[in-house]
Amino acid sequence: MRIKTSILFKILGIGILGSVLLLALLQTPPGKSLLAATLNRVLSGVQIGTIRGWVPANIKIDRLEMSDAEGVWLTAEELHCRWMIRDLIKRRIRVTQLGAKTIEWHRFPTAEAPTLSRSTKSREIKIMEVELDNLVIGQLKLDSAVAGMPLEYTVHSGGIHLRSSGRLMGELHVKGDAEGRVALDARLGVQHDNRLTVVAELERLVNPSLGLDHVSGYAEVTLSSAGLRGSISTWVRKDNLEGQLSSKIEYFDRKFRLSPFEIVAAGYSAEGDLSIDFEPKNM
16 A cells, blocks of 8 residues: 555656646746747647747747738737736636737638537537736737728727626727727627627727718627627717717618618708618629
8 A cells, every 4th residue: 555655656746846847948948939839830820939928827929920821810919918827726717917019900811610510509618717807909900901991009908807607798998090998798608699799989080080070979789699789879070060870770681770760960850761681682
């Protein structure tokens, strides 16, 4: 019995010693280069540059590229992530700092979305709780292929939370070509009726200006597997003239509706319904 216990302790000691040596190796420049090379080999379509910082709790990456068959579709520079390892004991991932100096979204990726097998659809996915305390993106660039014209923003969030129940909540504050706030509320998990609710408050639209002196608005939209439903309100000003557009919006079964919508400007108002059918036979 004593011999078996001695062997067990030796195996355990070798395992701990190996883990400590591996962690020490990852703190050296050759170890971090090896880690980056391994990740680049394992992660398809991802190219990671130089890794710095304390691995794995406080990591900095000078450059990251994501690509598909047509080339690079997203690049990011000077990324950093700091998270609390001890929170894993509580079955929680807590990220205290996450961000990047620059993220440039060149175009939409061409990769096809993965399809779920029948067994995957019926199986419950257990979600670990995630807390993101601070998110900062110094410069978010959207190229013309993404937004129709080049746009730039700064993004900050004081808290995004993913609960073990599958509920995602958080706020994003945006400045740059648009200034405002975006609140997220989502329910995730294959056994739930997945949905995402977005509340956006646009304080000022800088670019595109649309030839107007001021554009602001408010929108609340809920997206589910069935479609989209919500409401929008927009206020505009040009010289001494002011106007407002408000409407309910829906998108179900390839049909987009503004019903009812109301336009108020220069003392006049107009109401109506708008419906667009996106069926292939009508395109």
